[in-house]
């Protein structure tokens with residue numbers, strides 16, 4: 001795919017976000033999809049490509065009344081939607097379809113029509129991790145952090161600062177679940193979940209969804225919204241078992257996906273005006289900043305504490321408040337993409353002035369997968 | 381410990397669970413590239429060779445990283461450690477650190493640990509680790 005040859009022409013989240021017990025999971029997909037279709041001035045019947053995760057593309061296409069010629073059910077966790085955008089751009093470029101709908105819906109909090117969460121006891125994780133008391137992402141995703149901090153001489157205060165800065169962004173966002181300011185002391189005094197992680201360093205748990213519509217850049221100019229061009233993309237996977245991650249100080253999937261996205265976009269780090277790094281937990285932006293090459297190894301903590309990513313900083317990051325304060329349905333990647341699109345369109349609730357290039361970086365599973373998208377309002 | 385989600389061995393992992401039942405930590409090693417690896421599979425993940433052998437590991441390693449879980453989970457009473465140990469032979473594995481207070485002060489990164497085997501039933505014994513000094 002040539003940089004800028006495919007564009008996002010529709011983007012929306014569910015009308016309601018947070019606690020939405022009166023909608024089932026499939027209806028959250030549909031609510032987001034109908035909002036994104038309205039944003040693009042389209043009907044479901046105008047769509048010929050469907051991509052989703054969690055629920056299947058079959059369920060989503062059927063429910064919305066779509067007859068696709070291309071589907072993608074890549075499901076690698078919360079960054080699946082980054083991979084869908086990448087695959088959709090390739091499919092559109094190859095002529096497999098013209099107009100792709102990517103949907104996310106998840107009843108993560110209310111669990112209405114949600115999918116079961118089970119670890120098969122005969123799988124590798126079931127045999128070699130589950131018997132040791134792992135109990136959801138807070139007990140697994142956090143395991144590398146003591147090693148990460150020790151090897152870098154970094155502190156728990158620096159880790160806490162990630163949550164503090166993101167709450168500052170959330171305070172500017174009326175749709176954020178949590179908006180009240182917090183301090184490092186508040187974070188370190190909050191309820192212990194899995195030492196060294198306190199509740200304010202763990203993502204919120206919500207219901208909601210989002211959807212994107214992509215088409216060729218040549219067609220994009222005929223749509224009502226200003227096109228958001230896909231400049232570059234990357235993806236990778238590492239391991240489904242956090243204990244088997246090669247390096248507890250760095251994600252191989254992050255490095256591979258990020259490098260490829262920057263290379264294919266043909267951009268330098270200094271070209272980036274806005275950054276999203278999927279933050280299911282407070283350490284992810286630290287890993288992301290280092291693994292994407294925005295800072296050197298061990299520099300991420302100081303970079304955050306120096307307010308580079310805060311409102312007014314030189315690299316505004318997670319400007320919706322992130323998974324820590326805005327929303328986190330379970331697969332947050334769609335919401336990171338939505339915020340990048342809004343910032344590039346100039347329509348975000350906490351808009352950064354003059355955003356031209358946004359990098360949106362996602363994680364799937366517990367450092368298991370990654371996807372990175374570079375987008376811009378300028379076609380190269 | 382009756383609620384604990386116990387493993388169900390497969391043909392490829394059977395030797396490991398037979399080992400723990402016998403009080404041995406059994407790893408695999410590639411005879412082509414010499415690399416030891418875990419979790420079990422009948423080929424080398426480093427080079428793809430099927431020429432691999434099972435061997436008895438020393439059971440010694442060091443505490444690589446951990447969390448102390450503060451919420452209840454089936455079969456566990458909080459607070460309890462969920463740890464990753466790096467074995468002398470190279471591979472890492474998830475475990476619980478036992479025989480020591482479940483506190484940051486007692487659970488020092490890089491401390492030397494050794495394997496102990498916790499019988500769950502006639503088929504399954506889990507591998508836990510305890511400080512070597514203890």
Ligand SMILES: [Zn+2]
Pocket residue numbers: 410411412413414415424425426427428429
């Ligand atoms: Zn080998």
